[in-house]
Amino acid sequence: MTKEKLALEIIERLKKEYPDAGCTLDYDQAWKLLVSVRLAAQCTDARVNVVVEKLYEKYPDVKALAEAPVEDIEAIVKPCGLGHSKARDISACMKILMEQYDGRVPDDFDKLLKLPGVGRKSANLIMGDVFGKPAIVTDTHCIRLVNRMGLVDNIKEPKKVEMALWKLVPPEEGSDFCHRLVYHGRDVCTARTKPHCERCCLADICAKNGV
Numbered sequence: 061m062t063k064e065k066l067a068l069e070i071i072e073r074l075k076k077e078y079p080d081a082g083c084t085l086d087y088d089q090a091w092k093l094l095v096s097v098r099l100a101a102q103c104t105d106a107r108v109n110v111v112v113e114k115l116y117e118k119y120p121d122v123k124a125l126a127e128a129p130v131e132d133i134e135a136i137v138k139p140c141g142l143g144h145s146k147a148r149d150i151s152a153c154m155k156i157l158m159e160q161y162d163g164r165v166p167d168d169f170d171k172l173l174k175l176p177g178v179g180r181k182s183a184n185l186i187m188g189d190v191f192g193k194p195a196i197v198t199d200t201h202c203i204r205l206v207n208r209m210g211l212v213d214n215i216k217e218p219k220k221v222e223m224a225l226w227k228l229v230p231p232e233e234g235s236d237f238c239h240r241l242v243y244h245g246r247d248v249c250t251a252r253t254k255p256h257c258e259r260c261c262l263a264d265i266c267a268k269n270g271v
Contacts, residue, residue, distance in 0.1 A: 066265060067211055067228035073261045074240040081239040083189050085109065090165035090190045091122050091157065094175070097182040098149055103140040111139050122163040126154035149177030167191040180219055188235030196229065197238040198222045201245035208249065210267030 061069070074081075084105040087093040092112065099108045115136045119125040125133070134147035153176045157163055165186065166172060172183040181197055188195030196202075198218040202225075206212050212224045229237055249255045255271055257263050 061265065063211060063228055066209070067225075068230075069265055070209060070211070070262060071229065071233050071237050074237065074244060077261045078240045078243045081236065081243045083185065083239060084242065086112070090186065091125075091154070091163075092116065093186055093190060094153060094165055094178070094182075095125070095150055097185055098146055098153070098177040099137055099140040101146070102142065108140055111137055122154050122157050125150065126158045146177070152176040153178070165190065167193070180222065184222070184235075188238075194231035194234055195238075196222050196225050196234040198225070199238070199242065200251075201242045202238050204251060205241050205245050205249055208255075208266065208269050208271065209262065210269060214269075 083093070085093060085096040085100060086109045087096055095115070096105075096108050096112055099111065115125075115133070118136065119128050119133075128151065130147050130151045133151055134143045137143050137146055137150070140146060156175060157165065167187070167190075169183050169187055172178050172186060173180065181199055184195040184197045187193045188197065198221045203216060203218060203221050206221060206225065207214060207216070211228060212221055215221050215224060225234070245251065248260050257266075257268065257271065260266065
C-alpha cells in the first residue's frame with residue numbers, strides 16, 4: 061500500500077472510531093484559543109482549561125488582558141508552568157491584537173506566526189479550528205503516531221512532519237485528522253505504556269514502528 065493510500069485508509073478508520081473528536085482546549089472566542097495554546101506548552105490541556113477560567117473572570121476580553129500588568133497575569137497562569145515567559149507572551153500578543161488588528165485574531169497564517177509565543181503548531185490549530193482553513197497540527201501525539209504507523213519515516217522535527225503530511229492528507233481532512241490522533245494516542249496508541257494493538261482499529265495496516 062502506498063503512503064497516500066495508507067493515509068486515506070487511516071483517516072477513514074479514525075473518523076469512524078472518533079467521529080466527534082475536536083480540540084481539547086476549551087474556548088468560545090478566537091483570542092481565548094490563542095491564550096490557551098500558549099499556556100498548553102509543557103502543560104496538560106485539562107489544567108489549562110481550569111486555569112483560564114480564573115484568567116477570563118478577571119480579564120474578560122482582549123482589551124482587559126492587554127492592559128493587565130504582566131505580573132498579575134503571571135500570578136494566575138503560574139500553575140501551567142513557565143509562568144513568566146507565558147505571561148509576557150500573552151500580554152504582548154494581546155497588545156498587538158489591539159494595536160494592529162482591532163482586537164481580533166488575524167485569519168492569516170503568516171500574521172499569526174509573527175505574534176509572540178505563536179509557532180507553527182499553534183498557528184495551524186487556530187487556522188483549522190477557528191477559521192476552518194486547511195491545517196496540520198504536529199503535536200507530540202501526531203509526530204509519534206504517524207512515525208509508528210509508517211506515514212513518515214523516522215522524522216521527528218515538527219515542521220518536517222507537517223510538510224510530509226501535507227503531501228499525504230487531503231487539505232480538508234488535516235485539522236480533524238490531527239485531533240483524532242490526539243484521542244487515539246491517549247486511548248489506544250499510548251506513549252508511556254505498551255500500545256493496545258489488540259483493540260486498535262488500525263492494527264492490520266499499521267507499520268508498528270518501534271513497538
